[in-house]
Amino acid sequence: MSAMSNTNWDRRNVLRAAMGLAATGGLAACGGNTGRSGGSGEALVQYFHAYGEAGTEQAIKRYAAAYDKARVTTQWITGTNFESKLFSALLTKNAPDMFEFHPQIQMIKSGQVADLSDIMEPVKDDFNPADIASHTIDGKIWGVRMIDDPQFFYYRKSMLEDAGVEPPTTLDELVEAAAKLTTDKVKGVFLGNSITPVMNPLIWSTGANTLTDKNEIAYHTDEVAAGLKKLRTMFKDGHLLLDAPADWWDPSAITQGLVAIQWCGMWAMPVIQKALGDDVGIIPFPTSADGGKPAVTNGGWSMFVNAKSKNVDLAKEYVKWLWIDQKKYQEDWSLSYGFHIPPRTSLAESATKLKTGLPAEGVKLFNEFGHFDNPAWTQAMIVALESVIADTVRKGGDPEAALDKADKIVNRELKKLFG
């Protein structure tokens, strides 16, 4: 361009100014919409996985709204991969201040969660001792248990009667029952689309465990390998419900009559009872080897505070306010939507809904056969055994080889955690 007239300069100046504005505007927009109020320090963000029961999201938001010292925003994380969304968010600046998860030692070793001993110590005696134990590492308490969720089998009494099958008490009987209960309309058993939810119960019911007390591998036994082969038999023969539109944590499969026996959790009990009335019973995962005993997974969710949050103290205060002080809300959360066993002894004792009928049986299984979280059993190890299920039960591979492969991963992890 050779022309340099005044009119041209004006146009360019305007253009430059506009470009400059656009550039700064663009930069300013970065980091603007984080969902927090700017700089007041009175806002907290919490992550929850999406509970399936109606009204749960509203309930969590209602409790948060009742807190007057901070504005608490809830991120309700839908989808099946809450762990990876949570783990990746924790590394960023937009990490939640509080989140629900299970006690796992790597989060403590890497300094991701804050020590909650000071708020837990005064009320420690009112919590289920097993829950306190699973949240205590190096003498400190790292999380506040909100709910305990036993997982077991639901079965349709009428279907078992019609097929002439007694509720199975051993894994062999379960395999047999699955075969007898399978018709062209109904499958025998639902162990989840990926079969992974019964991995731990299988280990426990052979009398083995995931890890020893000294944090060494304890799952790699001949009995576990044999149990995997039995699961494979059910899978291969087409007696398992697979690729169901709703996975195991949702009671749809059993309520819609797709299956006679389903692995699910206590949380689904109100919905199942409403749909099936008296035509439902519950049993633990049956004994899988001589010397073993039936097993129930005592899962559940706990509240943690992000140690890198800008408002650790405020977040702790909120967790204390809601999950330690507000018994009314804790009771509502445990009993008004799905059924969960309150970890607070005082609440569990006054929970009349859990005193009779099927819920009382659930509590009995929880107390008698339940296995609580082992914080040393981390997500990487969980995934290693999920791969064992995939390789053996679904793909038909040799259990020994698959367990050997898992050993390598678990040992690598154990070495990193405990040296």
Add this chain to the structure above:
Amino acid sequence: MSTTTTRGVAKGRATTETPQVRKRRGVRGRTLNFWLFTGPFLIGLAVFVYIPIGWSAYLSFFEARYTVTPSTFVGFDNFTYMLTNEKFTDSLVTFTVFAAFIVPVTWAFSLGLALMVHRLRFMRAFFRSVFFLPTAVSFVAASLIWKMSIFSGVRFGLANTVLSWFGIENVAWLANPNPPWYWLVIITVRLWLQAGFYMILFLAALQNIPPELYEAAAIDGAKPGWQTFWYITLPQLRATSTAVILLLLVAAYQAFDEFFNLLAKTTWGRPPLVELYYTALGENQDYGAGSAGAMILTVLICCVTMLQGKFMGFGRGEESK
């Protein structure tokens, strides 16, 4: 009119100044304008592309678990770990199998659609839109529909309902890897989603073929149908075909959503990006190993792209037409 005047003035002024000064001012103005126009884009490119790539390269030499600001230097450990990691090498095989299916299938299917739509005498715009519409659907949404209603394993899933008419038993499409029916689900969802887009590219190319060629061929005795297609249409589509194949390969390489959503908790059917996602963001949060894997992939892609350029002659200008 005014333009001529200003130009005259400018020229007059230029002659009075020394050429050197004028030149320098011009260059400076141009440089400023260059940065002004490209600046915002370059900043974006640096912040969102180059810095992450550099950071990833840096991370790949460190033990970086649960952190992206690591301190333990481990040299090439992460690279040896990834290269000897069966899962990572398997993912490269998975990708190769996937590309070997999806690229030719989509190419043939979208070309077929384009040929059909091209020959329509009425409602052409309607069918063009209908076939193009799936392009607007998200991979995640489509995967969920495929997983939960079409290929669900229960008796009322669409595919199983159809099979039951012929007395064939229910198939667990995704849960059971023997036989690997999951490939059918993955290939069909991607085919449905992307065929329409490539059909549009082929349609445009078809409309560009001069009708005289067909007339001349007809006069020379070429039979309409297969012969004309093989000797006239297909050679005329060479440039578009090359571009489509390249785009399809790139898209196949980027495949993530359908694998991630359709196959849960498997040890199979994981292309590299899914595998790296699980390494870096999954339960391990091993950013060092993840970054090393990403670097290995980058090198592989560079090699493949160069080879492809050599064999297919894409981007060589006139020749490729």
